Amino acid sequence: MLLTIFWLVIEKLLLIGLIVSLSMVVAMYATYAERKVAAFLQDRIGPNRAGIFGLLQPLADGGKLFFKEEIIPLASSKFLFILGPCLAMITALLTSAVIPWSTPLHLFGQDVPLQVADINIGILFIFGVVSLGVYGIMIGGWASNNKFSLLAAVRGASQMVSYELPMGLALLGLLLLVGDLRMSVIVQNQIEHGWHIIYQPLGFIVFFICALAECNRTPFDLAEAENELNFGYHQEYSSMKLGFYLFAEYINMFISGVVMSCLFFGGYDIPFVNEASWGISQNALAIIGFLVMLTKAFFFVFVFMWIRWTIPRFRYDQLMNLGWKKLVPLALFNMIVTAAVILWLKK
Amino acid sequence: MTWLESIYLWNIGKGMLITIKHFFKKKATIQYPEQKRTFSQVFRGLHVLNRDEEGRERCTACGLCAVACPAEAITMEAAERQKGEENLYREEKYAAKYEINMLRCIFCGYCEEACPKDAIYLSQTFAPANYGRQGFIYKKDDLLIPDPVKDPEGYKKALGERAKA
Numbered sequence A: 001m002l003l004t005i006f007w008l009v010i011e012k013l014l015l016i017g018l019i020v021s022l023s024m025v026v027a028m029y030a031t032y033a034e035r036k037v038a039a040f041l042q043d044r045i046g047p048n049r050a051g052i053f054g055l056l057q058p059l060a061d062g063g064k065l066f067f068k069e070e071i072i073p074l075a076s077s078k079f080l081f082i083l084g085p086c087l088a089m090i091t092a093l094l095t096s097a098v099i100p101w102s103t104p105l106h107l108f109g110q111d112v113p114l115q116v117a118d119i120n121i122g123i124l125f126i127f128g129v130v131s132l133g134v135y136g137i138m139i140g141g142w143a144s145n146n147k148f149s150l151l152a153a154v155r156g157a158s159q160m161v162s163y164e165l166p167m168g169l170a171l172l173g174l175l176l177l178v179g180d181l182r183m184s185v186i187v188q189n190q191i192e193h194g195w196h197i198i199y200q201p202l203g204f205i206v207f208f209i210c211a212l213a214e215c216n217r218t219p220f221d222l223a224e225a226e227n228e229l230n231f232g233y234h235q236e237y238s239s240m241k242l243g244f245y246l247f248a249e250y251i252n253m254f255i256s257g258v259v260m261s262c263l264f265f266g267g268y269d270i271p272f273v274n275e276a277s278w279g280i281s282q283n284a285l286a287i288i289g290f291l292v293m294l295t296k297a298f299f300f301v302f303v304f305m306w307i308r309w310t311i312p313r314f315r316y317d318q319l320m321n322l323g324w325k326k327l328v329p330l331a332l333f334n335m336i337v338t339a340a341v342i343l344w345l346k347k
Numbered sequence B: 001m002t003w004l005e006s007i008y009l010w011n012i013g014k015g016m017l018i019t020i021k022h023f024f025k026k027k028a029t030i031q032y033p034e035q036k037r038t039f040s041q042v043f044r045g046l047h048v049l050n051r052d053e054e055g056r057e058r059c060t061a062c063g064l065c066a067v068a069c070p071a072e073a074i075t076m077e078a079a080e081r082q083k084g085e086e087n088l089y090r091e092e093k094y095a096a097k098y099e100i101n102m103l104r105c106i107f108c109g110y111c112e113e114a115c116p117k118d119a120i121y122l123s124q125t126f127a128p129a130n131y132g133r134q135g136f137i138y139k140k141d142d143l144l145i146p147d148p149v150k151d152p153e154g155y156k157k158a159l160g161e162r163a164k165a
Helices: A002-041 A057-067 A078-098 A122-143 A147-178 A183-193 A201-214 A239-264 A282-308 A316-346 B009-023 B064-068 B110-114 B152-159
Strands: A105-107 A110-112 B047-049 B074-080 B093-101 B120-122
Touching (some): A002 A078, A057 A239, A078 A239, A122 A147, A183 A239, A239 A282, B064 B110, B110 B120
């Protein structure tokens, strides 16, 4: 008994380590991808000097951030000032805990699920952790003791709180379809009945827009609006503390791509084929599923960047109008229609 | 604004279509140190003090370039050619000191037009960076073209396409 618990702990620790480092590497290269995508969309080439195709650029950037001078403003409250970026980073990494990355691996005569925790409130857990992300911004902006940071933090917080509402409502239709909050069940349901995007296109659009807002990405990057609030809530931050904030943003982006592919695009499912009938080993299937999942997530990350380099920032009143007057009614409409159709079909 | 317009989606989609088209377009970048933009024939870059075919300096230190210079960037001191220096200087008088302050120079090319001996002309290289202001005051060593007899290749390279050799 004790031994099985011991092995379980080891297994989960390894998996956590793997996922965290994966998120880190993806975030690192997301900065590179961001610059490349930006360049390509603007008829430029982008970083190409460090290593072939500039592939070592993220390392150079990271190294630079580490060696920058660490400045903690005298007027700031030191503990909270340091806590801010830590919280942002922790919450960004926590969300990946309930993601079903792929079908189970078969190692040492037993199935190893590629999911850290298959808790029965999976999607609620994600929502909870994402809302905690506000504290990273709030505490960081407030502790800086700088009016620009504070303004940005207030903006960011109100934006995230406003957009969580339509985000949750948009998902209700999907949850009515599945009837379960477990992430693994949501993915399994799509493998059996087809991707949720077919049943919930409106829900997906609302969810996608809200995800953009939750990640503080353009066109909703009011929290760091460079030209009006200098650098937003991380203005007073330097060195790796700033790096943490920026990193957390990219991790959030990656995770929200993963969450979207889990919820609406079948997770690790390959469309139009029944991969179980290929007759290849369980481990190979798991790895293929994992790669499929990553591909979908990267596609969403690309779309995020594509949007960022296409449209300008929303004005604050436009942001609030869109959130409360457009997206909330749309999400409610979607929920009611879904509920009515399900009732009608059941009768 | 209709309701559909007010959720921006349609117009954002149109915008994104435009940017994705640029994604696949040919890039305008010129990889600078390896690739260089070709300048037009009339480009006016850094100055070169020319020599004649035997490698003698053409400049006779008449000072017309300094007079013509609207930015007053050129300073020179003349000296008389001594016996045995005929292989160095073409005329009896030469510039012992010849300086151009590249921070003052406006690259108008009047010095080139004023020169009766075709001794100075503007090449196709443009001003490089430097750490201090002193570095931008180009001495005779910096300006003089390589000797065509001793270093014909360097001479040809420095001559470029604009010299009226």
